[in-house]
Amino acid sequence: MWTDLMHLDISVLDKVIRTVVVYLALIVLLRVAGKRDLAQLNSFDLIVVLLLSNVVQNAVIGPDNSLLGGLIGATVLIAANAFLVRVVRPHAKIAAFMEGTTTVLARGGKWIPEALRHEGVRQTDMEAALRRQNAYKITDVDQVKLEPGGTIVVDLRSELESATKADIARLEAKLDRLLAG
Incomplete structure (x- = not known):
């Protein structure tokens, strides 16, 4: 054996x-x-x-x-x-x-059909990926990228992004200056 x-x-x-x-x-x-x-x-x-x-x-x-x-x-x-x-x-x-390199699939709130076709992805699949990343429609998005490893990265328009602690601290400091001055 x-x-x-x-x-x-x-x-x-x-x-x-x-x-x-x-x-x-x-x-x-x-x-x-x-x-x-x-x-x-x-x-x-x-x-x-x-x-x-x-x-x-x-x-x-x-x-x-x-x-x-x-x-x-x-x-x-x-x-x-x-x-x-x-x-x-x-x-x-x-x-x-x-x-491979990063592929931009959408920019400025519009899909890039040639990029979608080149990567073999359907727009409906990408729209589902948008929803998973807190974007509900393509017009909410500044850019959608497909990274070399296959990760989909969604950049929201700046006015739709969540505030960070740093953003709140800046606003508080600005408010304090206005109230003091």
Whole structure:
């Protein structure tokens, strides 16, 4: 039994190369697919993501189904990801190439149809995102951005933003000066 668990049917180097190549290929495929797939998974996207792991499984493990082979593959995946996050990603140009850049989807209270189309997002989905961020209609918004990681950022028009403690302190100080003067 122990031999079955620990015997590798392919070399460790073969396992490492397979894992890294599949990992990098998936990064490229997800980059080509666009930011929407990361931010707004619909049921079809979820099915693709779930099936994707099964589709690439044999490419990663090859003919090896051993416990040791699986642990080597998992270790290589985690190490490759840690390398990318800590070493490659901090470099702005490389990160922009791998992840993309911020896309402005709306500006000045109006949607930018070309940007929505380019990112593959529907206006109705974006309107739902507005409501989640306390904007009830596009005219309430100064700008809507889709970040490289798929996060939707909504900037309200300044007059609709909530007051901060600093705003209140400034108003109190101004009122005190008016009353004293």
